[in-house]
Amino acid sequence: MDVQAWTFLIVGFSFAIYLGIAIWSRAGSAGEFYVAGGGVPPLANGMATGADWMSAASFISMAGIISFGGYDGSVYLMGWTGGYVLLALLLAPYLRKFGRFTVPDFIGDRCYSNFARVVAVLCALCVSFTYVAGQMRGVGVVFSQFLQVPINWGVVIGMGIVFFYAVLGGMKGITYTQVAQYCVLIFAFMVPAIFMSLLLTGTLVPQAGFVGDLGGDVGTQIAADLGAVGGEKIALLDAIDKINTELGFNAFTDGSKSRLDIFMITIALMVGTAGLPHVIIRFYTVPKVRDARMSAFYALLFIAILYTAAPAVGVFGRMNLIHTVEHAYYDAELAKSEEDKVIPEWFREWETTGLLAWVDKNDDGRVDYLKGRVFADGGKDKPAFATSEEDGTPLRGVHGQRVVTNPPSETPNELYVDRDIMVLANPQIANLPNWVIGLLAAGGLAAALSTAAGLLMVISSAVSHDLLKGVINPKVTEKQELWVARGAAAVGVFGAGYFGINPPGFVAEVVALAFGLAASTFFPAILLGIFSKRASREGIVGGMLIGIAYTLTYIVMFKFTWADGLLQVVSGWEPGQNKADYWFLGISPEGIGSIGMLVNFAAAIAISKLTPPPPQEIQDLIENIRVPKDAGEAHEMQLPPATADDI
Amino acid sequence: MPNDPTQDTGPSAAQRYWKTNIKYLTVLLGIWFAVSYGCGILFVDQLNEYRLGGAKLGFWFAQQGSIYVFVALIAVYVVLMNKLDRRFGFRED
Numbered sequence: 001m002d003v004q005a006w007t008f009l010i011v012g013f014s015f016a017i018y019l020g021i022a023i024w025s026r027a028g029s030a031g032e033f034y035v036a037g038g039g040v041p042p043l044a045n046g047m048a049t050g051a052d053w054m055s056a057a058s059f060i061s062m063a064g065i066i067s068f069g070g071y072d073g074s075v076y077l078m079g080w081t082g083g084y085v086l087l088a089l090l091l092a093p094y095l096r097k098f099g100r101f102t103v104p105d106f107i108g109d110r111c112y113s114n115f116a117r118v119v120a121v122l123c124a125l126c127v128s129f130t131y132v133a134g135q136m137r138g139v140g141v142v143f144s145q146f147l148q149v150p151i152n153w154g155v156v157i158g159m160g161i162v163f164f165y166a167v168l169g170g171m172k173g174i175t176y177t178q179v180a181q182y183c184v185l186i187f188a189f190m191v192p193a194i195f196m197s198l199l200l201t202g203t204l205v206p207q208a209g210f211v212g213d214l215g216g217d218v219g220t221q222i223a224a225d226l227g228a229v230g231g232e233k234i235a236l237l238d239a240i241d242k243i244n245t246e247l248g249f250n251a252f253t254d255g256s257k258s259r260l261d262i263f264m265i266t267i268a269l270m271v272g273t274a275g276l277p278h279v280i281i282r283f284y285t286v287p288k289v290r291d292a293r294m295s296a297f298y299a300l301l302f303i304a305i306l307y308t309a310a311p312a313v314g315v316f317g318r319m320n321l322i323h324t325v326e327h328a329y330y331d332a333e334l335a336k337s338e339e340d341k342v343i344p345e346w347f348r349e350w351e352t353t354g355l356l357a358w359v360d361k362n363d364d365g366r367v368d369y370l371k372g373r374v375f376a377d378g379g380k381d382k383p384a385f386a387t388s389e390e391d392g393t394p395l396r397g398v399h400g401q402r403v404v405t406n407p408p409s410e411t412p413n414e415l416y417v418d419r420d421i422m423v424l425a426n427p428q429i430a431n432l433p434n435w436v437i438g439l440l441a442a443g444g445l446a447a448a449l450s451t452a453a454g455l456l457m458v459i460s461s462a463v464s465h466d467l468l469k470g471v472i473n474p475k476v477t478e479k480q481e482l483w484v485a486r487g488a489a490a491v492g493v494f495g496a497g498y499f500g501i502n503p504p505g506f507v508a509e510v511v512a513l514a515f516g517l518a519a520s521t522f523f524p525a526i527l528l529g530i531f532s533k534r535a536s537r538e539g540i541v542g543g544m545l546i547g548i549a550y551t552l553t554y555i556v557m558f559k560f561t562w563a564d565g566l567l568q569v570v571s572g573w574e575p576g577q578n579k580a581d582y583w584f585l586g587i588s589p590e591g592i593g594s595i596g597m598l599v600n601f602a603a604a605i606a607i608s609k610l611t612p613p614p615p616q617e618i619q620d621l622i623e624n625i626r627v628p629k630d631a632g633e634a635h636e637m638q639l640p641p642a643t644a645d646d647i
Numbered sequence: 648m649p650n651d652p653t654q655d656t657g658p659s660a661a662q663r664y665w666k667t668n669i670k671y672l673t674v675l676l677g678i679w680f681a682v683s684y685g686c687g688i689l690f691v692d693q694l695n696e697y698r699l700g701g702a703k704l705g706f707w708f709a710q711q712g713s714i715y716v717f718v719a720l721i722a723v724y725v726v727l728m729n730k731l732d733r734r735f736g737f738r739e740d
Contacts (some may be wrong), residue, residue, distance in 0.1 A: 066710075071691075074709035080681045081714045085679045088721045091670050093728075096683075115700065211700040235701025252705040253695070263688050271710040288739045290729055304714050311710045627661050629737040 006438035007146050014442045015161060015548050017180050018449070022165030023171045033170030033485055034101035034461050038283040040563035042070055046298020048178035049282045051185060051450035053080075053273075053303060055131075057140025058310075059447035060187060064419030066487060067314035068365055070244075071255035075262055075590075079269025081300060081307050086274040086523075088296035092283040094530045096292035097625040101284060102458075103277040103522060104466040109528040110616055111537035114471050119465045119544055121123045123521045124277045128455045128462075129495065130514045131278075136500025139445060145353055145424060146441035155500040163493045166453045168459075169484050173287060174453045181446035184303060188443020192426050192436055195310045196316040198431055203234055210312035218430075222323050230495070243322055244545065248371035257588075264591030271597050272614045275523035278454040281461075289628035317422035320429055325415065326369045329583030330358065330399040334365045343367060346428040351402050352394070355418035355425065356399050357383035357410050364398055372411025373488050383416050452496060460489035516589070519545035520596025528604055530626070533619050535604060537613040543604025551596030559584075664735045671727050675720050683713040 001009075008386025027033040040048070044196075058080070066073030098106055103124055108117030136155050165173040190206075197206040200222070202215030213233040214223040223234050226242060241251040250256050257265075273279065283292045284297075293578050328341035335342050350356045358367050359374060375383070385405040386395040393404040404416075414543070424444075427436040462483035474486075523545045527537040587595065686694055691705030699707050732738040 017660055071706060071709060077710050078687055078713050080719050082679065082683050085676070085717050085720055104738075202649065207711065210711065211702040213701055237702050253703055256649060259688060263684060266688065290725075290732065290739065293728060295719070296727050300718050300721055304718050308711055308714050316684075525659060578718045607655070623661065626665050627735075627737050628732055628739060 001145075001434060003434045003437050006435045006636075007441050008438075010435065010438040010442045011445060014180075014184050015084060018165060020162060020178045021176045021180060025169050025172045025174045025176050027168070027170035027482075030101075030465075030481055030485075032172045032483055034457075034465060035281070035284040036170075036172040036175045038285060039287055040295075042286055042295035043055045043298055044175070044179050045282060045286050045291070045295035047182040047497075048175045048294065048304055049279065049299035050302035051178040051182035051446065052282055052454040053279055053451070054185065054306060054447050055451035056135055056141075056444065056448040058188060058306065060138065060420050060423050060444055062307075063310045063313040063317065064422035065314075066311045067422045068419055069255070070250060070252035070542040072257045072262070073314070075257075075265040075269060075312065077311065079266045079308055080273055081303060082266070082294060083270040084300040084303070086270060087279065087283075087471070088300070089527055091274060091280065091306075091523075091530070092296050093289045093628065095280060095526070096283050096286065096627045097289050097623075097628060099284070101281075101465055103280050103463045103526075104462060104470070106520075106529065107525055107540070108466070108470060109621070110618065111540050113537045113541065116537060116541045116544075117466055117470050119541060120522075120525075121429070121444070121462045123544070123548065124458055124466075127276065127514045127517050128278060128458045132452050132455040132459070132492070132496040133499030135448045135455070136496045141420075141498055142441055142444040142448065144597065146437070146444075146523075152501050155497055158445070158452075158500075159493050159497040162449055162453050162456065162475075166456045166493070167489045169282075170485070170489075171285060171457055174450075174457055177453070178280040178450045181462065182302060182445040185443040185450075186302070188439045188446070189306050189313075189423075190309060191427070191439060192430070192432060193313050193316075195436070196313065196320070196377070196426060196430050200319060203498050205307045206275045206316070208313040210236065212236060216532075218320060218323065218339045222319060224324075236315060236319075240319055247322070247326070247328065247369065252318075255633050257594045261586060261588050261591055264285040264587045264594045266591075267597075268519050268591050268593030269515055271523045272517075272519040274591055275518035275521065277518075278451075280522075280526075281458065290495055305334065313423055313426070317426050317429070320426075321417070322369060323419075323431035324429065325367050327366050329366055330360070332399055333363060334399075346425065347426070348400075350421060350425050354383060354385065355639060357385070357404050357569075359406075359414050359416075360397065360399065361414050365414055369415040369417075370410060370411065370413040372413040373404035373409045374411070374416045376409040376414050379646045383443050387446060444450065455517045456489050456492045456496070459492040460485045463488035469515065474635065497552025499507070503553065513552075516551045516555055516593035516596060517548060519593030520551040520600050524600040524604060525596055528601070530622065532608070533622050534608055534613050535609045536611040536614055539604040539608030541603075541605075542607040543600040545604040547596045547600030550599045551593055554584070554592045554596075558589045660735045660737075664731060664737060667731055671724065671731075677725055678716065679720055682708060682716045686729070687713050 029037070031037050035212065062076055065076065095106060100109070102107060104117050104120035107116060107120035136158060139158035140151035140154040142149045143149040143157065147154070149157070165177050169352065193206040194204060197203050197209035199216045199220040200214065201209035202208035202219060203212050213235050216222065226234055226239055228234050237253060241253055244252050246497060255262065283295065286292050287294055298452070324341070328343050329335045330343045332342045347356060351358070362368070383404045384406055386405050387393060390393055390409050395402050417435060424440065426441060464481050468484050469481050524547065525540050525544050528540055584592070584595070685707060687709035691709060694705030695703040697704040708726065
């Protein structure tokens with residue numbers, strides 16, 4: 001069977017499973033809709049959390065980011081796993097004991113304030129919306145790369161699937177589809193990783209190959225190219241360092257970011273991870289406090305399988321790509337001897353999808369891959385391909401390569417490589433069977449859809465449970481509340497779909513924003529709420545507002561280009577002052593969430609010292625959530641509703 | 648008020664449970680910080696003088712070792728807390 005047939009078969013089969021699970025697990029009550037009835041076993045919750053957490057970015061892009069960034073990529077590896085230690089030790093067990101449905105539930109009750117609840121709802125909506133749009137885009141990209149379906153249709157199909165099981169099944173439907181999606185995505189990630197590991201290191205386990213020596217079919221050739229004689233062994237990481245430096249790149253195991261910046265970004269990502277509402281609510285779905293701890297363990301274990309393999313995939317992919325294309329002739333006719341490398345067929349396939357582009361700057365007919373930007377047009381650096389004006393077919397250069405309209409840069413580098421190719425094209429680069437390619441498509445879709453569904457859950461419960469039931473009309477019936485929840489999920493799906501089809505130009509920026517906001521609001525607020533009986537509502541709310549204001553201002557100042565003009569007007573900045581040279585202590589916007597968190601803590605503690613301590617019943621509540629006994633099922637509010645003197 | 652020192656009724660089970668919990672957290676988070684921020688970032692250059700298999704040690708901590716330690720830390724925490732629950736009679740059935 002050809003690639004197309006395999007892809008349709010595997011993707012179609014996985015979708016059928018998701019839909020079947022959705023029908024089997026329809027939600028009847030509010031408890032089932034919000035927290036899957038509180039009866040999810042820890043192992044299943046661990047898998048669901050893994051799929052919930054690992055998004056299109058983890059699956060498709062992370063290995064590529066590490067492949068290009070080397071040591072700098074460590075911020076994602078440590079940042080997106082270390083947060084689970086914080087979650088397991090500092091938040092999950094206590095929030096489970098607290099036993100409501102949402103994150104704003106906790107903030108609102110702990111702060112005995114509906115104002116706090118509304119602030120938390122706005123933060124949750126802000127974080128989740130920025131995140132979900134990217135997922136829908138990821139769905140569209142996978143459809144267009146693998147199934148030759150236009151991106152917009154891909155988004156619509158993805159919307160349909162998520163709509164069906166998130167709106168019908170709520171948390172219950174989402175949880176069990178996420179379990180299936182975890183299985184699909186981890187299998188899809190690991191199979192090509194194992195094949196690549198065998199090719200380059202002769203080792204079955206990618207994590208072992210990563211720290212091992214070159215070996216296997218391709219690895220032995222590379223070792224010979226690097227001058228290994230006889231049975232001499234070269235470590236994989238030493239080899240990639242050598243290849244990188246020979247081509248003018250930084251050594252893979254060295255970074256280019258400052259140590260302080262790496263430190264700060266890692267903190268922001270860890271703390272942001274622990275503060276993301278769609279991850280936190282997964283811990284409400286298990287029966288007991290000790291199940292919450294156990295499922296945090298399973299979740300990190302399942303996530304770690306992919307995260308420890310990702311740097312290996314990044315190195316394998318980079319090495320194999322350079323080995324295959326560097327200094328190879330694009331046109332086989334030009335090769336003078338058997339020794340000369342020739343560009344393989346898959347190169348042309350990925351050229352048509354825009355993930356690769358070649359500009360023959362020195363007219364030698366060979367692909368030169370060196371350090372530096374290929375194109376001279378600003379920061380975007382995406383290739384724009386020229387097409388014929390008559391029939392829209394791609395224009396070809398003298399060697400048959402696609403012609404780009406971007407102006408070439410001064411650097412000798414001739415090859416544009418999109419980072420996503422390190423995962424998406426690996427099966428073809430490594431000559432793997434066709435079904436592996438189909439599997440990869442299903443895995444990418446599973447990663448994107450599962451995360452999108454988890455985020456929609458946060459959006460829907462924030463509107464129906466926290467805003468409608470918690471603030472506007474506490475007397476609403478369960479049936480009405482559920483209909484509003486489904487309506488909000490539906491609106492969320494369409495909103496996400498809209499942004500998936502018309503992606504805002506700031507997708508990369510909003511990721512920094514989502515983590516920065518989570519780090520500077522929810523994490524400190526929940527932590528103080530549990531660990532300090534003295535933290536008052538004024539303190540916690542004030543901390544959140546000051547933390548978010550600081551972080552938001554910093555990110556907008558340095559990430560959004562329109563802010564430059566605005567700042568010139570309001571504060572008399574020089575034009576172009578939104579550059580790295582002006583960063584606070586050299587901390588990039590990605591890492592500023594860590595300072596935002598400190599600002600939040602400082603403000604919250606200071607304000608708490610000046611304001612009266614929480615009333616006795618709140619102090620009793622805190623005492624109560626600190627010990628695990630009698631957690632019971634997740635339930636509705638029992639505390640008296642907030643009063644008129646609410647802040 | 649429970650946190651008022653003048654009305655200290657002596658350490659109850661819940662307070663002793665909480666105190667031990669804080670002790671565990673401090674030690675475990677100390678290790679968490681040491682492997683990721685210590686070995687993986689602050690002292691990465693010094694550790695890169697040493698090797699673990701084919702990898703420089705500091706680099707290995709940053710891209711592999713810290714993740715393994717994170718998983719182990721949560722496992723240890725689960726075991727410790729389950730024991731603690733039993734000791735103070737807070738285990739849920």
